[in-house]
Amino acid sequence: MDVGQQLSRLNIRDYEDITSEFFAITSAIEYGSIVKSKQFKLLEGTHALEVLNPKLDTALLEPGILHPVVETLDQAAWVMVRLLGSVCAWLENNSLSVSVLSCYFVEQLIQRKPVTGELVERCVAPFVKGVISFVSSVLKLGVAGVIYEEEDLNTQTMDLDFSVCDGEQTVLELRNAVTWVRSQPESRPQQLCVDLLSLVEHSLHICEITQVSVELYETSPQSVSSVSFADSALETLARLAEPETVAFAAALPEVACFSANVQKTLNNRSPPKPLAHSDFASSLENFTKLFTDFQFMLNVLAVRDSVELYEFLNLFMTRRQFTTDPDEILGNHVVVRALMQLFLIRDDRSILGSRRWNISTLLMDVFSKISFQNSRLQSSTDDELRNGLEKMIIQIEPAFYNFLTCISQNPSRQRQFVNKELIIWDSIQVEAENFELESHAKLHDTFANSELPVMPVSSFVYYLKLTKMAELLFKSIELCLFKDCRELHLGYWLLANQLDYLVQHIKRLLDINQLRQTQLAAFSKKIKKAKGDKKAKLREEYEIKKQSLPQLQKMELYFNMLLTKYQIHKSLAENRATVLRMLGKQGFMDLPKLCKASEETLYNLQFKSFQSIGVPQLPSFKEYKEMMKQEKWLASQLSPEANASYQKGVLKQKSDEINANIRRLEALVAKMQFPQFISERLIQDTKLLKKANVACLLTFSQALKVADLPKSHVAVVFEKYDHHLYYPNIKVAAK
Amino acid sequence: MSEIEFFLNNWPNLTLMAKHQGKVIGCIISKVEPHKHARIRGYIGMLAVDNEYRGRGIAKELISQSVDAMIDAYRCDEIILETEVVNKAALRLYENFGFLRVKRLFRYYLNKHDAFRLILPVTEKSSVRSTFLPPLEDAPESKY
Numbered sequence: 001m002d003v004g005q006q007l008s009r010l011n012i013r014d015y016e017d018i019t020s021e022f023f024a025i026t027s028a029i030e031y032g033s034i035v036k037s038k039q040f041k042l043l044e045g046t047h048a049l050e051v052l053n054p055k056l057d058t059a060l061l062e063p064g065i066l067h068p069v070v071e072t073l074d075q076a077a078w079v080m081v082r083l084l085g086s087v088c089a090w091l092e093n094n095s096l097s098v099s100v101l102s103c104y105f106v107e108q109l110i111q112r113k114p115v116t117g118e119l120v121e122r123c124v125a126p127f128v129k130g131v132i133s134f135v136s137s138v139l140k141l142g143v144a145g146v147i148y149e150e151e152d153l154n155t156q157t158m159d160l161d162f163s164v165c166d167g168e169q170t171v172l173e174l175r176n177a178v179t180w181v182r183s184q185p186e187s188r189p190q191q192l193c194v195d196l197l198s199l200v201e202h203s204l205h206i207c208e209i210t211q212v213s214v215e216l217y218e219t220s221p222q223s224v225s226s227v228s229f230a231d232s233a234l235e236t237l238a239r240l241a242e243p244e245t246v247a248f249a250a251a252l253p254e255v256a257c258f259s260a261n262v263q264k265t266l267n268n269r270s271p272p273k274p275l276a277h278s279d280f281a282s283s284l285e286n287f288t289k290l291f292t293d294f295q296f297m298l299n300v301l302a303v304r305d306s307v308e309l310y311e312f313l314n315l316f317m318t319r320r321q322f323t324t325d326p327d328e329i330l331g332n333h334v335v336v337r338a339l340m341q342l343f344l345i346r347d348d349r350s351i352l353g354s355r356r357w358n359i360s361t362l363l364m365d366v367f368s369k370i371s372f373q374n375s376r377l378q379s380s381t382d383d384e385l386r387n388g389l390e391k392m393i394i395q396i397e398p399a400f401y402n403f404l405t406c407i408s409q410n411p412s413r414q415r416q417f418v419n420k421e422l423i424i425w426d427s428i429q430v431e432a433e434n435f436e437l438e439s440h441a442k443l444h445d446t447f448a449n450s451e452l453p454v455m456p457v458s459s460f461v462y463y464l465k466l467t468k469m470a471e472l473l474f475k476s477i478e479l480c481l482f483k484d485c486r487e488l489h490l491g492y493w494l495l496a497n498q499l500d501y502l503v504q505h506i507k508r509l510l511d512i513n514q515l516r517q518t519q520l521a522a523f524s525k526k527i528k529k530a531k532g533d534k535k536a537k538l539r540e541e542y543e544i545k546k547q548s549l550p551q552l553q554k555m556e557l558y559f560n561m562l563l564t565k566y567q568i569h570k571s572l573a574e575n576r577a578t579v580l581r582m583l584g585k586q587g588f589m590d591l592p593k594l595c596k597a598s599e600e601t602l603y604n605l606q607f608k609s610f611q612s613i614g615v616p617q618l619p620s621f622k623e624y625k626e627m628m629k630q631e632k633w634l635a636s637q638l639s640p641e642a643n644a645s646y647q648k649g650v651l652k653q654k655s656d657e658i659n660a661n662i663r664r665l666e667a668l669v670a671k672m673q674f675p676q677f678i679s680e681r682l683i684q685d686t687k688l689l690k691k692a693n694v695a696c697l698l699t700f701s702q703a704l705k706v707a708d709l710p711k712s713h714v715a716v717v718f719e720k721y722d723h724h725l726y727y728p729n730i731k732v733a734a735k
Numbered sequence: 736m737s738e739i740e741f742f743l744n745n746w747p748n749l750t751l752m753a754k755h756q757g758k759v760i761g762c763i764i765s766k767v768e769p770h771k772h773a774r775i776r777g778y779i780g781m782l783a784v785d786n787e788y789r790g791r792g793i794a795k796e797l798i799s800q801s802v803d804a805m806i807d808a809y810r811c812d813e814i815i816l817e818t819e820v821v822n823k824a825a826l827r828l829y830e831n832f833g834f835l836r837v838k839r840l841f842r843y844y845l846n847k848h849d850a851f852r853l854i855l856p857v858t859e860k861s862s863v864r865s866t867f868l869p870p871l872e873d874a875p876e877s878k879y
Contacts, residue, residue, distance in 0.1 A: 045741065093842050151841050327820045327848060412841040412849060423866070479839040480820075481851075483830060594795065595833035596802060597856050604862035605813075605835055605854060612867050 049271075056271045064259025068104045070119045073181070073189040078252035079105065080127050080196040085277035086258075087131055088286040091138075091334060094276040095154045097263050100135055102275045103128070104257040107266075110160050123193055126177035129165040130200035136162035137207035141338035146408055152334050158266040167204060174201040188248055195236050199287065202233035206294055206335065210342045213353025216362075217305060221298040230298075233291045241284045249280045286333075289321070293336040299677045300344065300352070306365040307558055308674060315681050316340065317407040317414060318725065326720050329411045329479065341408035363393070363400045369555050370463060371456040371509060373548050374516040376445035377436075378456075385442060388435050392457050395431060399424040399464070415475040418468050419609050425465035426613050432458040447515055454512055462615075463509060466502040469616075470495060470569075472609055478725045485588040485716060488730075489580035490606055492573040493624070499570035501616045506563045513556050520549055554672075561668040568661045568689055571654050572727060575696045578651060579730065581631055582703050587711040644704055651700055658693045662686050685724075692727035702732040709734055742766050742780050748808065751800055753784070753793050760785040763797040767809040773868035774860045777805035777814035782825075794828055802832065806857055813854050813861035820849045829853050 029035055036045070050056040070076050083103050090099040100106055105128045108115050115125055139162055142153040149155055174197050181193045205227075212224060221227060239245070263272055278286060297316065303309045321330040331337070344351060351357040364372075372378055377389060399421055406417035436455040445454045473495045482488040523542040530538050583589065591599055600621040604611065610618040635643045669682045706714045712735075719729040742764040743750045753761035761784040770776035779801060784793050805811045817840065818825045830836075834853035843850035856862055 092847065148841075151843075329849070410841040412839040416838070423864070481836045481839065483826075483836055487835075592831045592833060594799070594831045596799075597833040601856045601859070601862065602833060602835060604859070605837070605856040608837070608862045608864065611862060612864055 054272075058263045058268050058270075058272045061260055061264045061272050063264065064256075064261050066104050066256050066259055066261070068115075068120075068255060068257040070117055070124055070255055072253075073119070073123070073184065073187060073193055074253050075255045076119050076123045077189040077192045077196065077249070079103075079124050079255050079257060080193065081249050081252065081280050081283075082254075082258060082277060083128065083131055084196065084199075084283045084287075085279060086275075087135065088278035088283040089276035090135070090154070091286060091290075092276075092278070093150070093152065093154055093334075095156055095270060095273070096135070097156070097158055097266070097268055097270065098260070098273045098276045100131065101158060101160070101262045101266070102258045102260060104259070104261075106132060107262055110162065110164055112164060122180045123177050123197070126170070126173040127197055127200055129170045130174050130197070130204060132162055133165040133167055133170045134200060134203045136165070137167075137204070138335055138338075141207060141335065141342065144338065144342055146341040146405070147334065147338045148410075148413065151413075152337070152410055156269060158262065158268060160266070171201055171204060174198075174204075189252070192240075192245065192249065195240050199233060199236050199240070202229045202236070203287070203290075205229045206290070207339065209294075209298075209339060212343075213346075213350075214301060216309070216351050216354045216357040217303065219301045219352075221295075221301045224298070224301060227298055230291045230295050234288065234295075237284055237288045237291065241281070241288070246281050246284075290333045290335055293319075293333040294339070296677070297332075297336050297340050297343070299675070300340075302675050302677070304675070306362060306369060307554070308678060309362075310366060311674065311678050311682075313404070313407050315678065319681075320411070320725060322722055324721055331411045331414075334410075337408045337410070341405060345404055359397065359401060359404070360393070363397060366400075367393075367396075367457075367460050369551065371454075371459040371512050373552060373555075374519065374545055375454060375456040376443040377439070380443065382442060385439050388439060389457070392428070392432055392435055395428050396461065399428065411475075412479060415472065415479060418472050418475060421468050422465065422472065422609060422613065425461060425468060429458060429461045429465055430614065432461045447511060448518060454515065456512065459505075459509060459512060463502075463505055465613075466498065466505055466616075469498050469610065469613070470502055470566075473498065474726045477728075480718075485580050485583050485730075486590070487606065488718070489577050489584075489589060490603070490624075492577040492580065493627075494607065494610075494619070496570050496573040496577060497619060498616065499566050499573065503563060503566050503570060506559055506566065510556065510559045510563070513552055513559060517549070517552050517556070520546055520552075557668065557671055561665065561672060564661050564665045564668060568658055568665065569726075571658045571661070572689065572692055572696070575651055575654050575658075575693075576727065576730070578647065579696055579699050579703060581628075582647065582700065582707075583716060583732065585707070586709070586714060588714075588716060640707070644707070648700065651697060655693050655697055659690070662690055662693070688724035689727075692724045692729075695723070695727070695729045699730045699732055706732060706734050738780060739764060749801060749804060751797055751804075753788075753797060755788065760788045761793045761797055763801045765801050765805060765814075767805055767811055769871055771865040772870045773865040774812035774858075774871070775810060777802075777809065777811040779814065779816040795831075798828065798832060802855065812858045813856055815852060815854045817843060817850045817852050819844055820851060826851065826853075829855075 052060065054060050070079060083100070083106070086099040086103060090096055101110075105115055105120070105124060107113075109125060109128050110132055115121065138153070139155055139157065141147070142149070142155040147153060178194050178197050178201075181190055181197065184190055209227065214224065258275060258277075260272065260275060262268070263270075296319065300309070300312060300316075303312050316332065319332055323330050332340070345359065346353050349358045349360070351359070351362055368378070377385060380386065402417060402421045402424065406414055406421070409417055433455070436453065436458050440453045443453075445456075446452055447454060473491055476482060477488070477491055477495075482491040520542075523538065523545070527535060527538045527542060581589070591602070595602075597605075603621045603624060607618055638646060665686055666683065669679055669686075672679075674682070715731075715733050715735050717731045717733075719731055723729045746764075746766045749765040749767065751763050752759050761782075763782045764780045765777060766780060767775060767777045779798070782794060782797060784797075802814055805814055814834075816829065816834070818829065820826075820839070830853070832855060834855045836851045837854045838852040840850045840852060842848070854861060860868060
């Protein structure tokens with residue numbers, strides 16, 4: 001198409017033609033050279049619109065021919081099904097211009113322009129207004145700064161105001177529409193229209209949850225009466241998802257009311273793009289996920305203390321939906337992720353809008369339960385110590401806040417948040433240790449019959465740091481950052497190494513817990529021996545401190561649960577590393593053929609996040625190689641058969657230990673008496689850990705079978721579906 | 736102006752072409768810039784080989800020459816690129832040179848799929864967080 005033809009398509013009437021002047025000026029530029037104005041950077045030029053380039057100039061788009069006439073309920077249902085698909089495409093991170101705004105009725109109603117026809121006015125328009133109102137409320141979540149633009153959600157509105165449809169009025173119109181459709185002669189599309197109108201109405205209530213304020217630990221999801229709409233929505237969705245309904249929807253007559261016209265006519269910052277919409281079945285899946293995840297989120301109302309809250313938030317963060325696509329990682333629905341954070345942490349820093357709980361009090365409660373309860377620092381009245389403690393808490397708060405915001409991120413961002421948090425915890429640990437060593441002379445808070453200081457602040461910081469270090473590796477495995485046997489081996493080897501520190505530290509936390517319980521038990525003797533004022537003072541102190549006994553006992557149980565859990569993970573990681581090392585004999589641990597980096601440089605980059613961590617220090621590459629050399633030497637001392645038998649014995653023994661620990665973990669979870677939504681998820685997790693344990697032995701047997709084959713004849717595949725997030729199945733087979 | 740023109744104009748020596756009988760059958764474009772004032776980072780922006788000529792090691796040669804040029808001429812501390820999680824062929828190709836997956840990027844290409852950020856470490860600097868590296872001396876500021 002020549003310039004003349006292209007210009008004629010632009011339908012320009014109100015502009016002055018400067019074509020000849022433009023070409024006269026630009027003729028001075030040598031062909032193939034680039035000229036740049038000082039007013040902008042060259043990189044900005046890559047984002048510029050190229051006029052008359054069909055790939056970049058939306059003005060060249062062919063206008064869509066519209067015939068937005070809706071005369072039957074069949075047609076009305078088609079419009080609604082298709083628009084629902086457009087909404088889902090938007091929620092899947094497409095722009096509004098290619099999805100929701102591609103609908104003629106949306107474009108008209110959002111600009112307060114009329115739409116005509118009885119069916120349109122009575123049925124389609126209320127649905128469209130409902131969609132506009134839903135998009136408006138989700139946009140508010142999107143721009144609240146808790147999720148990422150163009151990564152989680154695209155909030156470019158083409159300068160249109162989606163808040164034109166008032167929420168309450170829209171709900172009323174939707175209900176009237178349902179009544180009107182129901183009054184029509186009974187038919188299949190009638191029920192479909194009713195369900196779709198109801199679904200949109202239910203969706204409008206989702207974002208209202210951020211307006212609900214409750215007292216943390218004192219509410220239950222059932223007591224918040226306004227959330228029952230989620231049950232109704234899921235019932236409606238189940239009805240819509242019946243195969244006959246989905247098939248019926250697919251056969252509905254189309255209406256010419258979707259086009260790319262807005263990309264041409266409205267304020268558009270993007271190049272031309274094809275329209276996006278989900279099919280009906282996918283749309284229903286999307287909305288079912290939205291309401292299911294929303295209901296899971298509401299369980300936050302049912303937690304009874306900060307331990308349960310902490311467990312729940314971790315479960316919420318790691319909640320995934322199994323998918324057969326190995327390259328997809330499905331976390332919580334984007335709307336629920338954004339909602340969760342805005343529902344949990346309010347503008348005034350309160351938790352769930354509570355009058356009693358905010359970020360600081362929650363942090364202090366968690367801190368107290370982990371290591372601070374009944375410490376001498378807690379009861380100290382020394383101004384210097386109290387100021388020092390306050391400074392420490394101020395430093396800890398951003399790291400704690402980082403965790404609270406991490407839970408709402410997409411799976412990839414979660415790892416980046418943890419990575420960021422590591423540096424904060426590491427620097428706080430240094431400060432905390434300095435503060436507590438300096439204050440030791442004043443406090444002399446030591447373990448029984450020992451000079452070893454308890455150091456409750458450092459113990460808390462170190463505990464969180466170690467859990468984050470392990471979490472970073474867990475998430476690296478989940479996100480498939482370890483691509484092959486060599487890298488996965490490194491990951492599991494370091495994980496086992498770090499979990500060893502964590503297990504040791506939890507034992508220390510248990511020691512602190514025991515110390516406080518022993519100190520409480522010793523009060524009666526002290527009181528008996530004491531006389532006068534001292535006796536009364538001791539009795540008073542005891543009365544206050546003994547209130548913490550049930551909490552200390554619960555924490556003892558909790559620490560035992562954590563200890564067992566991390567021991568299981570440590571053993572599983574060790575077993576995986578052993579099996580992967582075995583595959584190394586066939587060359588599966590070798591560097592890639594054309595590798596332009598040394599193994600040491602790769603090792604250091606792989607563990608970049610841990611390079612700056614003071615304690616525990618990352619084992620050096622030399623230490624890693626030394627371990628590998630020892631393993632090799634050990635294997636060389638035995639015949640291949642004897643070595644295989646020895647390795648099998650080691651794996652089997654560890655596997656038995658894992659099974660015993662899993663049984664112990666299940667018992668501890670039961671003893672903790674968590675709410676059902678927590679205990680169910682924990683038990684589900686232990687089932688997958690059991691599976692990972694068995695799978696590892698199976699991988700070993702498979703590897704043995706192909707041990708004599710060259711690498712080129714052996715296939716090693718990592719399978720994720722239906723396996724634990726952190727333990728993909730390693731399948732070894734002859735090709 | 737396209738990104739290709741931007742790269743070509745600023746780093747002409749990092750735009751390499753493979754030709755057969757005068758016809759361009761493959762191309763790689765790269766750039767080198769300081770990253771966070773702490774290290775020199777090379778970036779592979781695009782690699783393409785004509786369908787008819789695939790499977791003959793042309794892409795490998797282009798990557799190899801581009802990487803060598805970035806290291807030799809610009810003293811890069813690391814070389815990075817992004818590729819879609821589903822693009823197994825590209826992943827295999829780059830990972831064969833030692834590129835490591837350092838980050839997963841959620842829906843990076845504005846569609847359903849994520850991407851991996853891959854890094855080839857060249858010097859020790861690539862394995863130290865920027866915060867802990869001294870600022871680059873005499874580093875050219877990004878002109879563009």
